[in-house]
Amino acid sequence: MPVRVRYAPSPTGEPHLGNIRTALFDWLLARHEGGQFILRIEDTDQARYAEESVGAQMEALHWLGLDWDEGPDIGGPFAPYVQSERLEIYREHAERLIDNDRAYRCYCSTERLDRVRKELQARKQPPRYDRYCRSLTPDERATAEATGVAPVVRFKTPLDGETVTVDALRGDVTFQNDTLDDFVILKSAGFPTYHLASIVDDHLMEITHVLRGDEWLSSAPRHQLVYEAFGWDPPVFAHLSRILGPDKAKLSKRHGAHSVLHYREQGYLPDALINFLGLLGWSLDDRTEIISREEFVSHFDLSRALTNPAVFNAEKLDWMNGVYIRAMNPEEFAEAARPFLERAVGRTVDMGRLMPIMPLLQERVKLLSEIGDMADFFFVEGALEYTVESLLGKKFAEQPDAAAVALTRVAERVESVADWKHEALEAAIRPLAEELEMKAGPLFGLVRVAVTGRSAAPPLFETMAVLGREIVVERLNDALKRLPPNFS
RNA sequence: GCCCCCGUCGUCUAGAGGCCUAGGACGCCACCCUUUCAAGGUGGAGACCGCGGGUUCGAAUCCCGCCGGGGGCACCA
Numbered sequence: 001m002p003v004r005v006r007y008a009p010s011p012t013g014e015p016h017l018g019n020i021r022t023a024l025f026d027w028l029l030a031r032h033e034g035g036q037f038i039l040r041i042e043d044t045d046q047a048r049y050a051e052e053s054v055g056a057q058m059e060a061l062h063w064l065g066l067d068w069d070e071g072p073d074i075g076g077p078f079a080p081y082v083q084s085e086r087l088e089i090y091r092e093h094a095e096r097l098i099d100n101d102r103a104y105r106c107y108c109s110t111e112r113l114d115r116v117r118k119e120l121q122a123r124k125q126p127p128r129y130d131r132y133c134r135s136l137t138p139d140e141r142a143t144a145e146a147t148g149v150a151p152v153v154r155f156k157t158p159l160d161g162e163t164v165t166v167d168a169l170r171g172d173v174t175f176q177n178d179t180l181d182d183f184v185i186l187k188s189a190g191f192p193t194y195h196l197a198s199i200v201d202d203h204l205m206e207i208t209h210v211l212r213g214d215e216w217l218s219s220a221p222r223h224q225l226v227y228e229a230f231g232w233d234p235p236v237f238a239h240l241s242r243i244l245g246p247d248k249a250k251l252s253k254r255h256g257a258h259s260v261l262h263y264r265e266q267g268y269l270p271d272a273l274i275n276f277l278g279l280l281g282w283s284l285d286d287r288t289e290i291i292s293r294e295e296f297v298s299h300f301d302l303s304r305a306l307t308n309p310a311v312f313n314a315e316k317l318d319w320m321n322g323v324y325i326r327a328m329n330p331e332e333f334a335e336a337a338r339p340f341l342e343r344a345v346g347r348t349v350d351m352g353r354l355m356p357i358m359p360l361l362q363e364r365v366k367l368l369s370e371i372g373d374m375a376d377f378f379f380v381e382g383a384l385e386y387t388v389e390s391l392l393g394k395k396f397a398e399q400p401d402a403a404a405v406a407l408t409r410v411a412e413r414v415e416s417v418a419d420w421k422h423e424a425l426e427a428a429i430r431p432l433a434e435e436l437e438m439k440a441g442p443l444f445g446l447v448r449v450a451v452t453g454r455s456a457a458p459p460l461f462e463t464m465a466v467l468g469r470e471i472v473v474e475r476l477n478d479a480l481k482r483l484p485p486n487f488s
Numbered sequence: 489g490c491c492c493c494c495g496u497c498g499u500c501u502a503g504a505g506g507c508c509u510a511g512g513a514c515g516c517c518a519c520c521c522u523u524u525c526a527a528g529g530u531g532g533a534g535a536c537c538g539c540g541g542g543u544u545c546g547a548a549u550c551c552c553g554c555c556g557g558g559g560g561c562a563c564c565a
Contacts, residue, residue, distance in 0.1 A: 008565095009565095010564080010565050012564080012565070042565065044564090044565080045564055045565065047564080048564065048565080106563095110562095110563075113562085113563090117561095117562090120489090121489075123489085124489040124490085125489065125490075126489070126490045126491075126561055127489090127490095127561060127562095128490095128561060129562095150563095152563050167493095170493075173492070173493080174492095175491070175492075176491080179490065179491050179492090179561085180491090180561090181561080183562090184562080184563050186563085187563040188563055189563075191563080193562090193563070193564080193565085194564075194565050198565090213559095214492095214493065214494085214558090214559070215558095215559055215560070215565090216559095216560090216565090217492060217493060217559075217560080218491070218492055218493085218559070218560035218561075219560075219561095219565095220492090221492095239493085241493090241494080242494095242558075242559080244558085246498095246499080248557075248558085249558090250558085250559095276500095279500070279501080279513095280500070280501095281500095283500085283501055283502070285502070285512090286501080286502035286503075286511060286512055287502080287511080287512045287513080288512090288513095289500095289501095289512080289513050289514085306501085307493075307494065308493090308494050308495065309493095309494070309495095309557090309558070310499090310500065310501090311498095311499055311500075312499090312500095313499045313500055313514065313515085315499080315514060315515055316499075316500065316513075316514040316515075317514090318514090319513090319514055319515085320514085322526095322527085326527075362527095363526060363527045363528090364525070364526045364527075365526090366526095374525090426523090430523085433523095439523090440523055441522095441523050441524080442523090443523080444523035444524070445523070445524060447523090448523075448524060449524095454524090454525090455524065455525085456524055456525035456526085457524070457525070458524090458525080458526085459522095459523075459524085459525095460523060460524080461523085
């Protein structure tokens with residue numbers, strides 16, 4: 001039997017790291033086993049449905065290269081893959097459970113339900129349904145029907161005994177049935193709850209492995225019971241650990257629970273994010289940190305997944321992204337970087353202008369979004385923005401005259417360099433330091449600010465070589481003009 | 489209140505009785521390289537394996553108890 005794994009997001013919000021990590025594990029398992037990866041939309045909550053969410057989910061998967069074999073957009077042998085289009089199926093199955101005396105209609109109002117729960121809580125009892133409608137007499141049922149209230153369908157949970165669920169990572173987990181209540185499987189509006197829809201779909205779609213967050217572990221016995229009631233074999237369940245924020249609380253917007261599309265905007269590379277997420281709660285061995293998608297696929301093994309929660313380590317993700325950036329070839333990097341640079345300088349930049357500066361930036365950025373700040377001076381027209389203080393730095397702070405002399409002499413040499421290459425520029429300027437009786441560092445620092453507007457930048461002469469003689473001279477002269485007037 | 493899960497450096501993790509004086513990675517600190525910033529190299533600090541009992545010649549690894557953290561107890565998934 002082929003392995004079939006599904007990623008079944010509910011379109012209520014953004015595809016954040018936790019969801020996508022589950023999707024990644026789903027995908028890895030399917031690809032490793034040579035099975036199918038299925039995308040299914042669980043939109044059975046009419047109240048929380050968010051229109052743009054389905055598209056965001058698919059875009060996130062696309063961006064990360066997690067391709068699916070069956071899904072709402074491409075169809076498949078078990079279509080439809082959107083639960084709101086399968087209501088009749090759930091209704092029939094709920095009906096079947098009622099006929100088999102494994103479920104019943106419940107007419108209780110939400111007010112009564114709330115009251116019951118509150119009373120139980122006041123008595124320090126677990127808040128749950130009191131099974132009032134489970135034992136309605138035919139007369140009482142007829143009366144309830146006559147009122148016209150739309151009933152829900154509840155599952156008849158065994159009153160005693162225990163239910164053993166099997167978790168692929170934890171082994172048997174046993175629950176006492178008397179801690180479970182009669183949960184709703186079909187809402188009054190005709191929509192199923194997760195407890196019915198996911199079970200019915202997973203069975204009908206021949207899903208073999210269900211990976212989900214461990215917040216589902218406490219619901220596992222319910223699902224086990226539903227499978228048993230239908231006479232079906234349950235799939236393999238694996239409850240994955242949570243991804244936590246730095247404060248060990250649930251990952252929130254404050255520390256990275258953004259949509260993964262947000263990571264794209266920040267300039268993270270899909271391969272880097274895959275690498276990072278794949279190593280959150282899973283490991284290959286005691287030393288592998290950088291691992292390709294292909295290696296993941298060939299080595300992925302569910303049994304090496306961890307059950308303990310993992311804190312999201314943003315610094316490590318950034319480091320890893322830098323590793324991937326440096327591993328790109330120059331063309332790839334330029335293509336990836338261009339949109340970020342264009343956004344920063346506010347106009348289009350052609351590859352011809354871009355390619356020469358790419359090597360200077362590639363080993364200096366961790367995120368593509370840093371490129372704007374780091375390289376905009378290559379494209380800015382007119383005067384740069386910087387202060388005289390930063391231009392003079394520590395070395396020239398007390399002697400602007402010396403800075404003026406240095407800048408003038410550098411400009412002269414720059415004008416006369418025959419072969420406009422960084423080697424020639426260095427050969428022309430480095431000796432100047434000795435002539436001016438100073439070290440090369442401070443001199444270069446002065447020129448660096450004059451030419452780039454900042455004290456930290458790519459190597460000076462390579463930068464000048466790319467900038468071109470005209471701009472370099474212009475910027476040196478501009479720097480000269482900013483120096484305080486010479487009173488001597 | 490009840491039920492379930494989890495517990496190795498700050499963080500991600502390796503570890504399935506002796507290979508562990510607990511290994512790797514991020515981050516941090518030095519030093520090297522160096523025109524700045526990065527990158528790279530070398531070294532370092534950092535975990536009494538949550539705590540307490542057992543079992544065993546021997547336990548991070550097995551058992552029990554406790555503590556701490558998290559999750560669930562909806563006509564949400």
